[in-house]
Amino acid sequence: QVQLVESGxxxxxxGGSLTLSCAASGFTLDYxxxxxxxxxxxxxxxxxxxxxxxDDSTYYTDSVxxxxxxxxxxxxNTVYLRMNSLKPEDTAFYYCAAQMYxxxxxxxxxDYWGQGTHVTVSS
Numbered sequence: 001q002v003q004l005v006e007s008g009x010x011x012x013x014x015g016g017s018l019t020l021s022c023a024a025s026g027f028t029l030d031y032x033x034x035x036x037x038x039x040x041x042x043x044x045x046x047x048x049x050x051x052x053x054x055d056d057s058t059y060y061t062d063s064v065x066x067x068x069x070x071x072x073x074x075x076x077n078t079v080y081l082r083m084n085s086l087k088p089e090d091t092a093f094y095y096c097a098a099q100m101y102x103x104x105x106x107x108x109x110x111d112y113w114g115q116g117t118h119v120t121v122s123s
Contacts, residue, residue, distance in 0.1 A: 002026035002112055006096055009117030012086055020081040020117060022096030027112075029072065033103045034079040035060075035110060036070065038092035038119075045095070050103035051079060058103045063089070086121045093118050 008020040022034060035050035047060035051070045059065050067086075072079045079096060094117050097110035104110070 004096055004098060004112050004114035006094060006114040006117040009094060009119045011120040011122065014087055014121055014123050016086050016121070017082070017084045018086065018119060020083070020094055020096075020119075022079045022081070022114060024077045024079075024098065024112075027098075028074075029077050029079065029098065030074050031100060032098045033101055034070075034072065035097050035099075035103060036079075036081045037095045037097060037107065038090075039095070039116075040089075040092040043092075045107060047105050047107070048094075049081065052103050053101045056103070060105050083119070086119075088121050088123045091119060091121050 003025045005023045031053050033052045036048045037045050039045040049070045050058045051072055057070050067084050069082045096114045098112040099110045
């Protein structure tokens with residue numbers, strides 16, 4: 001069964017850090033790009049950051065540049081989103097998604113999605 005499971009969400013104060021994990025099962029991440037997306041209350045889902053199968057990172061949101069980074073550990077079949085200097089506006093559900101090889105800003109192009117993990121940043 002193909003599955004992506006996010007973990008690592010929680011509550012943190014402004015300026016704090018969290019690391020989200022996206023663990024895959026039922027398929028290998030080696031040949032997949034993994035994108036992280038988020039959805040805040042009352043807003044649409046937006047792309048944040050993506051890592052391709054060749055480890056190229058692409059930012060889709062300027063507001064996280066310099067604060068968020070993405071990495072992958074193929075041996076663990078897991079991709080990580082490291083979030084530093086968190087702000088209240090980062091509060092959202094965070095989702096990871098997978099598609100073959102290349103990153104895309106197009107949400108509809110991703111084949112597999114996780115159920116999400118929630119991040120709350122208090123001021």
